[in-house]
Amino acid sequence: MAGGANPVKAVLYALGANFAIAVTKYIAAFITNSGSMLAEAVHSTADCGNQLLLLLGMKRAKRPPSPDYPLGFGKETYFWSFIVALMLFSVGGLFSVYEGWHKLHEPEAIKFPLLALGVLGFGIVAESFSTWGCLTEVNKLRGNQTLWQWFRSSRNSELIVILGEDLAALFGLTLAFIAVSITWATGDPIWDALGSIAIGVLLIVVAILVGIEVKALLVGQGVEDTTRAEMVKFLEDQPAVEKVLNLLSLQMGPDAMIAVKARMRPTGTDVALVEGINKTEVAFREAFPQVAFLFFEPDLKD
Structure with a gap:
């Protein structure tokens, strides 16, 4: 089924990138007081937890069959993938929307905007590397399918989740970079708050799409x-x-x-x-x- 793809490698790429990004984002969010940066920091933290859950699911799925589970534990990886989708929705998406809403009503100026932009630029580079690693594994499976066709038809929940997370993170970082840049240029912190809300909406949409695909596997899809x-x-x-x-x-x-x-x-x-x-x-x-x-x-x- 895997066609030579290695989901563990894609997960480890994402875990390494998100851990490094999360640390730098928290430092920058504390120094700059940026809502978009804090939303991105929480997003990266949630992603790290998600990748650890995926690794746990893949390990538990390898357990041999037992009298109570005669067909083995392979579908357990779908359960943990679904939990990841829920975390992406709640911890990532809803928190980002809340933070942006809070900043809209109590706007605060961003301090050291160049530092924030530097950290976001580093995050874009690191997340691009993680996305490249994931796409390398996905391309071993999708053949002539478009990325969207593969996403809708694939039975590999780990790669579905990692691809969704990576793309959401990459676009989220880009939105944060744009929001901080406009805030710096205009001196209006409202743009930073709107950036946080946009990131949250993006994460919620991706979480719903990933959840729909994983739910189908959890219920009981056949082979492709x-x-x-x-x-x-x-x-x-x-x-x-x-x-x-x-x-x-x-x-x-x-x-x-x-x-x-x-x-x-x-x-x-x-x-x-x-x-x-x-x-x-x-x-x-x-x-x-x-x-x-x-x-x-x-x-x-x-």
């Missing part, structure tokens, strides 16, 4: 349509299979469960039929190593 089509074609190319009558799938983190109902070619004996199914299963698992559970039923009709 292209992967399912490849699976059906592969099975029907096998010498023992005459026709695939139905193929059901369930994506479970990096793994998948597949249930196949197929009309088999006549063999003459039950033993030959079972041997044909066994050979087909071995070949199928080799072609699709993400399949952790495979159930094969011979039948005459669906």
